[in-house]
Amino acid sequence: MGSAKDHLDVLIIGAGFCGLHTLNKLRKSGFSAKIYERSSGLGGVWQANRYPGARVDIETPAYQLSDKELWQDFDWGERYPGRSELLRYFNHVDKKLGLSKDIEFNTTVVSSRFDESRQLWCVKTDTGLSTSTWAKYFILCTGFTCTKYIPEYKGLDKFKGIWHHSALWPEDTVDLTGKRVAVVGTGASGVQIIQTIGPHVSHLTVYQRTPNMALPMRQCSSSDEKINDGTKWTFPKKDEYERIFQKMRTTFAGIRVDFTPQKFQDATPSERRALYEDIWAYGGFSFWLANYIQTLFDQEANDEAYGFWCEKTRARIHSEEKKELLAPMKPVHAWGTKHPSLEQSYYEVFNQDNVDIIDVRESPIIEMTETGIRTEKEGVIDFDVIILATGFDTRTGGMLNIDIRNGQGKSIQQHWENGIRSYLGMMTNSFPNLFWCYGQHSPAAFSNGPHCGEVQGDWITELLLNMRETGREVVEAEKGSEDAWGKNIKEMWHASLYPKTESLYQGNNIPGRKPEPIYYFGGIPAYVAALKNSKVNNYQGFDFK
Numbered sequence: 001m002g003s004a005k006d007h008l009d010v011l012i013i014g015a016g017f018c019g020l021h022t023l024n025k026l027r028k029s030g031f032s033a034k035i036y037e038r039s040s041g042l043g044g045v046w047q048a049n050r051y052p053g054a055r056v057d058i059e060t061p062a063y064q065l066s067d068k069e070l071w072q073d074f075d076w077g078e079r080y081p082g083r084s085e086l087l088r089y090f091n092h093v094d095k096k097l098g099l100s101k102d103i104e105f106n107t108t109v110v111s112s113r114f115d116e117s118r119q120l121w122c123v124k125t126d127t128g129l130s131t132s133t134w135a136k137y138f139i140l141c142t143g144f145t146c147t148k149y150i151p152e153y154k155g156l157d158k159f160k161g162i163w164h165h166s167a168l169w170p171e172d173t174v175d176l177t178g179k180r181v182a183v184v185g186t187g188a189s190g191v192q193i194i195q196t197i198g199p200h201v202s203h204l205t206v207y208q209r210t211p212n213m214a215l216p217m218r219q220c221s222s223s224d225e226k227i228n229d230g231t232k233w234t235f236p237k238k239d240e241y242e243r244i245f246q247k248m249r250t251t252f253a254g255i256r257v258d259f260t261p262q263k264f265q266d267a268t269p270s271e272r273r274a275l276y277e278d279i280w281a282y283g284g285f286s287f288w289l290a291n292y293i294q295t296l297f298d299q300e301a302n303d304e305a306y307g308f309w310c311e312k313t314r315a316r317i318h319s320e321e322k323k324e325l326l327a328p329m330k331p332v333h334a335w336g337t338k339h340p341s342l343e344q345s346y347y348e349v350f351n352q353d354n355v356d357i358i359d360v361r362e363s364p365i366i367e368m369t370e371t372g373i374r375t376e377k378e379g380v381i382d383f384d385v386i387i388l389a390t391g392f393d394t395r396t397g398g399m400l401n402i403d404i405r406n407g408q409g410k411s412i413q414q415h416w417e418n419g420i421r422s423y424l425g426m427m428t429n430s431f432p433n434l435f436w437c438y439g440q441h442s443p444a445a446f447s448n449g450p451h452c453g454e455v456q457g458d459w460i461t462e463l464l465l466n467m468r469e470t471g472r473e474v475v476e477a478e479k480g481s482e483d484a485w486g487k488n489i490k491e492m493w494h495a496s497l498y499p500k501t502e503s504l505y506q507g508n509n510i511p512g513r514k515p516e517p518i519y520y521f522g523g524i525p526a527y528v529a530a531l532k533n534s535k536v537n538n539y540q541g542f543d544f545k
Helices: 017-028 081-095 188-197 238-248 269-282 299-314 320-326 447-469 479-494 524-536
Strands: 008-013 035-037 109-115 119-124 131-139 161-166 180-184 204-206 355-359 365-368 370-375 377-383 387-388 404-405 434-436 475-477 540-544
Touching: 008 017, 017 035, 017 081, 017 447, 180 188, 180 370, 188 204, 204 370, 269 299, 320 355, 447 524, 475 479
Parallel strands: 008 035, 008 131, 109 404, 131 434, 161 387, 180 204, 180 387, 204 355
Antiparallel strands: 109 119, 119 131, 365 370, 370 377, 475 540
């Protein structure tokens, strides 16, 4: 089993933004650290996102690490980079920092237990080795979109054509040209797939449960500042980067834009219209996150924002029937309380004669057959390929896929059976020296991943340095601090319009799942203030041994 002398200071799980940044910080601080990564390369979710049209929805240069050593000699080619460019960036990061030498690829962690006698985590993987890895600190950088959700469709195993989940797209190209294709699901992956393959397949049928209130991406390349609809967006110059990264620390989502300071109720109708037009033209998440913040709390403000979105979107759709399916006059939920996706030609694709849409709330999927999909009203429609863009189990994430047990043998799944418990969205009571980043009870899904990962990775590194300097060996969250953090999250959540909507934010995007607020809804500045408050008060809220 190895001796305590052979242990690592820190074992990190996951080689995405959070894991890579944290590994770099810890190594520079003199800790022995490694990453175990289940895939064959760097990039986290971008190793898995191979489906047609996969690209990020945070614009350049925000979606990258803020280390000048990394960005000063890397140039992005698109406002919203695609998968290949993101992998090029991760290779650049590795070349600059030499991280791969401390990463074990194709290694999936299956269990970990805290040994109280040694005060170490004993971690086992699926590599078939009889030995275990011992680590003083165990950090999970597994994210919240690594547990795919595949509905239990009757007969799926009988389908004789090709089927793939968007998160399990094969490495080899799937030729969809001239094929009859079904896409089940219209979340972010579904939107990107639909707009990409629609012009090339012989026929596309989209199975939609909830309309995606998607926003125009306004994509452009570095060689063409003119965006496809005639508006303009300029690539920031390198001498602007530091100012941009500083601003991101002050915005709700850790991106370049933030809510307008004016209150919705204090603005005149003409002022509100002018703001809507301006942030709509800017593109991306601006209409969501540079709008009036009251839009997410006040029904009147929300209705007006939805009305504007509906007006702009319906104007792009020709069929009256499809208008009502894709952008109904009466919203199915409050605007912005599901994560809006960014699109380039999503609505125009539905104007094609070869693209149909089925509302599965009105006509549920009954089963998959040998040749296609049977719904209640349409009967069986035959397909060559079925694509399941049915999303992720965000409550489980990657963290709860691992059998993690404390010194008393209690699993974290048992600890959270009545709801998630954490302090600062990074630690939980009775699980010593266990941390996680960009996951439950942190800003995660409400924030820019690289930025959130830097905030948390820096804070964890500072805590471990403090413990090393003061001779403290073990830390865990106090139960009382867990209670207070959970209460804070619930109060913010239930003051908003979000609880009324089935979404990944509260886990009930999975049918039958009991809703609970999974992420911190206070924004990056308030989260950073909470971290700082704990630190300056000798890491208040944590118990040291």
